Structure formats: structure tokens, C-alpha cells
Amino acid sequence: MHERFSILQTQISINHIQLIIQTKSYPRAALIGNPSDGYYGKTIAFLFSNFSADITLFQTPELEIQPEQLDLTKFNSIEELVYDVSLHGYYGGMRLLKATVKVFYDYCRECNIKLDQRNFTIRYKSSIPHRLGLAGSSAIITAGMKALMSFYGVAIPKPLLANLILTVETDELKIGAGLQDRVAQVYETPVFMDFDKKYMDKQGFGKYSPIEVKKFPPMYIAFRTDQSSGSEVVHNDLRARYSYKEPDVLNAMKEWAGLAEKVRDCLESGNYTDLPHYINRNFDLRRSIIKISKENIDMVETARLVGASAKFTGSGGAIIGTYSDEAMFDKLKDILSQKGIEVLKPEIVNHK
Numbered sequence: 001m002h003e004r005f006s007i008l009q010t011q012i013s014i015n016h017i018q019l020i021i022q023t024k025s026y027p028r029a030a031l032i033g034n035p036s037d038g039y040y041g042k043t044i045a046f047l048f049s050n051f052s053a054d055i056t057l058f059q060t061p062e063l064e065i066q067p068e069q070l071d072l073t074k075f076n077s078i079e080e081l082v083y084d085v086s087l088h089g090y091y092g093g094m095r096l097l098k099a100t101v102k103v104f105y106d107y108c109r110e111c112n113i114k115l116d117q118r119n120f121t122i123r124y125k126s127s128i129p130h131r132l133g134l135a136g137s138s139a140i141i142t143a144g145m146k147a148l149m150s151f152y153g154v155a156i157p158k159p160l161l162a163n164l165i166l167t168v169e170t171d172e173l174k175i176g177a178g179l180q181d182r183v184a185q186v187y188e189t190p191v192f193m194d195f196d197k198k199y200m201d202k203q204g205f206g207k208y209s210p211i212e213v214k215k216f217p218p219m220y221i222a223f224r225t226d227q228s229s230g231s232e233v234v235h236n237d238l239r240a241r242y243s244y245k246e247p248d249v250l251n252a253m254k255e256w257a258g259l260a261e262k263v264r265d266c267l268e269s270g271n272y273t274d275l276p277h278y279i280n281r282n283f284d285l286r287r288s289i290i291k292i293s294k295e296n297i298d299m300v301e302t303a304r305l306v307g308a309s310a311k312f313t314g315s316g317g318a319i320i321g322t323y324s325d326e327a328m329f330d331k332l333k334d335i336l337s338q339k340g341i342e343v344l345k346p347e348i349v350n351h352k
Helices: 002-015 078-088 094-110 136-152 158-172 180-187 197-203 231-243 247-269 275-289 294-305 326-337
Strands: 020-025 028-032 042-047 053-060 064-066 119-126 191-194 207-210 219-223 318-322 342-344
Touching (some): 020 136, 028 219, 028 275, 028 318, 094 136, 094 158, 275 294, 294 326, 326 342
Parallel strands (some): 064 119
Antiparallel strands (some): 028 042, 042 191, 219 318
């Protein structure tokens, strides 16, 4: 009797052991070349771990996607709803995870990868500042895709995984986007990305070359929290003008790609003399062909007042640049904080 009880007790303990998968991804900072990544251009980007998108996934009887703070549907007042929308937009992460699960399933089915019949609960949280061109949405998708791969034991090559993550936004959710964010978030190390048409046509993805973190000079990232226009608005307008072969846009794409090559050479050689000029030129070129809000222009110009270089990290709301020494960084932080802009030193991710 005691032996049977012991066996039963052991079985009950085993049944309560639950595999909990936790994954994360980080915001992306585009150092140079953006927004040419969706137009056969060249870019350099890295992740920084000052913020993160975190996914928790565990087996449950039914499949459930749990909401997070950005998915709130209940508010104390109209004013609170409007404030929430101004900060986070109309969509949270629920649609991102739903689309991620669908794209993962479709990929496995097309590749004849048989998934077992287990269900799961998946939930997310994100500290990445929202709608500031830091790739917060693709970070949630990337972390979600990694959790699904781990849960079902599916391996996807990095270049293909970046493509798959992109389709979640472009095909499923109809959000304008390029490969740059997803490549950086999949490789988890600074990457020089060459999206030349010959590579894209031949293999379906670009040529991706990691860059050692130690080769980067002192960098800063600054962002404001009062921006509410999603980056897809900019991308969609630019896409149309590119499709119509507008000369200014085509020339800009070519120059952005060239700037990426020049910055790569600066990093590889350790000669940073011309680096600030290239970074500033990236933004000035963007300003010449794309309408930019006066708040974003002011952020860039204010940073440049103290001698720092400055350009967008993505599509607006956050900037990236170089500074020469700690005295300049302190001045930068002081002058931008007076405008309600946060400044930080990015902790560059280097997971090889």
C-alpha cells in the first residue's frame, strides 16, 4: 500500500512539472543607411539591451494569448483613452502574437514540419518605448517566434527567420517595413547588411556581415515620449515614390547605401574622423526628401548644438549619434533633458 502511494505521489509530482520558455528581444538602432533597407540598399544596425520585449510560453490545455498593458480595453475616462492612444496607438501586442503564431504554423506546414498537438499560453511584456522607431513591434514578434521554435523544437536558419518575421508585419498585418530590424534582432550582434538586388534575387535575403562591438565609438541614443505617428506612414509614402521612380528618392537610396559602406570602413579602421559627418548627412538627406515634424528636427538640431552628431534611429521620435567625450555627453544630456528628451548610452548586444 505504501509503495503504491509512493508511486502515485511521484506521478502527481511529474504532472505538475511545467516547461516554461522565456525569450526576449531588444530594440534596434539603425546607425547608418536607413531607410534604404527596403530598397536594395545597405545599412548598419545594432540592438541595445537598455530595454527589452519578453515572452513567456508554457503548455496549457487550450491555446491562449494573454493581453498586456498595451492591450487595455477598459479606461477610467475618455481622456485616459485618448492619452493611451496618443502614446501607444490603436494596437497592442495581441495582433502581433496572433500573426506570429499563424506565420510560424504556415511555415512549418509548407516545410512539412509536423507539429505535435500540444497547446500553450503565451504572454508578453515590453519596456521598449513605443512608436519611436526602435523596432518594438518586431522585437515582440522575434521573441515570440523564438519561443515557438523552442516549444516545438523547430530550427530555422537565421536569414530565413528574419524573412519570416518580416512577413508577419508586411503580409499578415500590412505594415510597411524592411528587413533591417529583423536581421539585427535575429543575429543579436551589430550587422552590416547589404540588400543588393543580386543577393535578394538569388537567395531571397541579403549579405549579412557582423561587426565587433569593440569597434564602435562612444554612442548615445535620445528619444522623446510625445510622438504618436507610426513609422508605417513614412514607409508607405516613400514606397509609393520609390515605385514611381522619383529621381530624388532613387538618388537618396543610392547615397544612403554609400554612407553605410563609408561608416563600415570607419568602424573597421578605427578612424572615426569622418563618422560624425556621415551620420549627419544621413539625416540631412532624409530631411531633403521626407517631411519631418518640427519637434523631430528640433531634437536633432539641439543635439548638434553641443557638437554631437545626430540622425534618426528609425523613422522618427528617437535619434542616435556620436559624442567626443564625457563633457560633451553631459552637455547633451542636460540640453535635451530641458526639452523632456531622455538620453542614454546604449548597451550594445553582442550574442554570438
